[in-house]
Amino acid sequence: MLEELEQIRAEALAKLAEANDAKALEAWRVAYLGRKSPLKQVFTQMGKLPPEERPLVGKRTNEIRREFEAAYEERAAAIRQAELRRALAEERLDVTLPGRKPAPGRLHPVTQTIRRISEIFAEMGFQVLRSREVETDEYNFQLLNIPPHHPAREMQDTFYVKTQTEDDTYPVVLRTHTSPGQIHAMRMMSGYTGEGPLPENPPPLRVILPGMVYRYEQITARSEIQFTQVEGLAVGHNITFSDLKGTLADFARRMFGPEARVRFRASHFPFTEPSAEVDVECFLCGGKGCNVCKHTGWLEILGAGMVHPVVLRNGGYDPEKYSGFAFGMGPERITMLRHYIEDIRYFWSGDLRFLEQF
Amino acid sequence: MLIPLSWLKEFVEIDIPVEELARKLTLAGLEVEAIRYVGLPMPKEGKHDFKISGLEWPADKFVVGAIYEVKPHPNADRLVLCRLDDGEQEHIVLTGAPSLLPLKGKKLEKPLKVAYAREGARLYDGHNPGWKLITLKRTKIRGVVSYSMVCSEKELAISEEMDDIIYLPDDAPVGMPLAEYMGDAVLDIAITPNMARNANVLGVARETAALLGKPLHKPSLEVLAEGKPIQGRAAVKITNPELNPRFMLGLICNVEIKPSPFWVQWRLKMAGMRPINNIVDATNYVMLETGEPLHAFDYDVLVKRAGGKPPTIITRTAHKGEKLTTLDGVERTLDEFTVLVCDTVGPLSIAGVMGGEESEVTDQTRNVLLEAASWNFINIRRTAQKQKLSSEAAYRFSRGVHPALAEVGLRRVLELMRQWSGGTVAKGFIDEYPLPPKDPTVVITPEDVRRWLGISLTPHEIADLLTPLEFECKIVDDTVYAKTPPHRLDIGEGVIGKADLMEEIARMYGYDRIPETRIADELPPQRPNPDLEREEHMRDILTTLGLQEIITYRLTSPEREARLVPDYAKEPYVELVNPIAPDRRAMRRHLLPGLLEVAERNARFRNRQALFDLGPVFHPREGELLPDEPRRLAILLTGDRQLPHWESGEPPKMDFYDLKGVIEALIEALHLGEAEFEPAEHPALHPGKSAQVSVEGIPLGVFGELHPEAQQRYEIEGAPVLVAELDADAIIDLIPDGYALKPISPFPPVVEDLAVVVDEAVPAAQVEAVIRKAGGKRLVDVQLFDVYRGPQIGEGKKSLAYHLTYQDMEKTLTDKDAAKIRKRIIKALQRELKAQLRG
């Protein structure tokens, strides 16, 4: 009887190994673990055995049944795995087909650049302040040490606004720079109205003045009638030209890379004295010379200087006690340099083929 | 300003390469914009700081040559053969120079000195227009061998002159390399307004000397005056010293008018001026050298006008309607502010700007009266602008010329004129000088320098930086007293003068040597900046909603904006006096017209657009000088709802509800509060598909689908265009400082559906409002998920189906609780809206 059991075992395990799909496996289960399985028959025939053999055969039969159950589970798992693999293989996608993109929104590149500049200066204690775009001649020129008919007015071709005045003067202009914001900022902090004695102890101030400015120019690849500027102003008891150099050097390293160097050249702006043009070492060629920097290794990026005493006074700060620096730069120019853009007219065109690349 | 190196070297020793000099000048504020090489070696390819042009004349290729004989060409009438000595051997040089043709076969009195280019020389093509470099090669022209050339100015890149060859002075040494003989480099320097004093060779030489630490050799001001004194032969009367602080006259008699010496002509050409004759050239030469513009009158014309008596020069402003014909032949009507140089008969010239035709120097002039004056620069500027007149004199006088330079210029011009014309200079000058400038003395201490520049200098170091610029410095204790030299008008008094001198100290010390420091000063008080932060926050939200930010031109025209709404043309605009074009003559009043123009251009290649523009519009205010600049937000959607994809086939187009969804999401994200929408009318919008949105009763603006007639005026086809123009200031004002979150219940919600049928006229918002009110606080969410119209529910009706969510903060709701709420809702709907429960 035991021999017969061993034979059943061998035959069943061999057949199980041959079962390759769920159907064959189920047939095997019915055959060897079902009600009519050979093991069940051994049990039913147990009564015919001599009593001393019965425990032995019973034990062995149970052992084999457990072995069958285990083998069955194992085989079933293997077949499920294989079938899943087969099914998944049939679901294979062409992963090179394009994905379903969401439609993202973007900030205008100039907004992005102005934000970047503002963030860098914010960390140095400069707060953003904005002021109006249609300005008085007084704020745009006179309070900035540019009296009527001053030669410096030639440096800025101005759009004049139609106003009802009797003489042939035009007291309202589209601001030619963000510098009127210097007077607005200083007067806001000092409380000075332009008349009477200068305030006693106005607080120090550091502001960033971004905004749109206007110049009478022809619209070409290099010049625009409207463009943005970011201006900075710091006023305090102890602000020096060397602070100006250090501040702009720090800015350049953050904006253009840790190796960026700045170079100051003497220049002239009516509202600063001394004045400087500030070049940043060309970040496209590392200063070796390329087409963009016209082989000079330098890019003209900023204008800067110490705030002119007349401007300080017009803002309500006594130039005998206070000093300050100011600087300005063009976000479009910086954006153009960084992205190899050769035509400034793209910025206000609204051309999505341009804007969607940022 | 063109400054020839050779001229500069007359006043200061320069022992560094020209590029190095240009670099130093540029850093010190005399920006060299370009260098033109006239024969001198040019820098090689690669990195160079300046724009360069010109031609190098290698010593072995370009030399001084001497023509001994001009022979006819055997086969060509318009060509000649020159027997030329180049210092090494004789050559036969073939040329078509017109000035040599008449000399064919004639005996030359003396050899003709010319610029000779040997075989292999590279030079510019002088026979064709344009600038093309060619190399001289051996060739045959009409049967005669040719391999070299006598050169024109164009061939040597001196000027565009190519009609004739250059003749050199008789004493030019034959065989000397041409570059050594006359090679030069010309610096093109941009003069900023504060550097007006340096718009001349002497000024640049002074800066150069100071920067290089070399002495400045000024020209001699000696005049050999051997004629009868000028006193009694002319007089001057100044009527307004503010406008004319100084007026000088000098006289030179019996001049011979002829071409200037070669070198004078050469220098004028290098400096960009055309040589005329020795008299005119002398005034121009001295102006370029010293910065003092001079004017030469024909003395005999003035005497004649004075009826044979000595003329009296009067300076005064013009009478109303007064006229003068200027040197350029234009009769000009003068303004009452214009200053004139007159005699007793009438105006002779526009002071400091341009001379008159009648009294100008001609080839017949024998006696020359010279004017050296100084004028109020603002007045000269106004005059030049008003008359649209530019001249070298006006350029200088309108930037300010120190009155002391009148004497410098007058002495110099009389002496040079004497040398070049053989005339006799009358002794003395007429000099009216009613208003000398202040030439302020500025007080500087080392503490000032530290406070402004952040560097420590001793009083002696300060003085050493200023003295080379001709400031007279006195040191008393710790203080430097610097007296402004009598050639500059740009130094102010008091603290302004201090600032002016700080620039001079910084320039001479070297901007590059000033250290980089971090601000040590106290950090300013920080102020809250919610307005700006909220605007930027709004931009961020709009981009997360899938909108592209657009910035458009603020300059437009009423007609452009009237494309959207014809009546816009009648509104008041901020208009420009001097627009660049009629369609850019006004500041925008509205945002949408500009955004629609953008969409129109993009529509040519883009089906789907989702755009916003956030910025100011400009509204003139009655009785106010300045306009209002309110901020607006414009949104535009058109085209496919999704980006194109290979799977989706024809995607649905965006419609009213896409735009409404964006606005709802914006209001939610900004926590503005409950938004209300109601049908609106707007001339640009579809009457059935437009709405006004408001929050807390404050209208934020109108939005909807573009009216088909309005859309027709723009080239955008194939899909509805959804637009909004909202009041960004109102939105920003509504953004709360903070907001409380709704509590989240830990107990499970009960969700059930409710479908009701109402009259078509009942707005969905009203249905929802009734549901919410009746549902009470346990009704936490109402979601409309279906709107159905059809025969099953009858004409004029619609069915609205909602997911309702009930939840309690304290307990799990039972079925009984839910049924109670539902019943309340149904009752309210039936009572208030005559709604019927569906299905």
Ligand SMILES: [Zn+2]
């Ligand atoms: Zn570069």
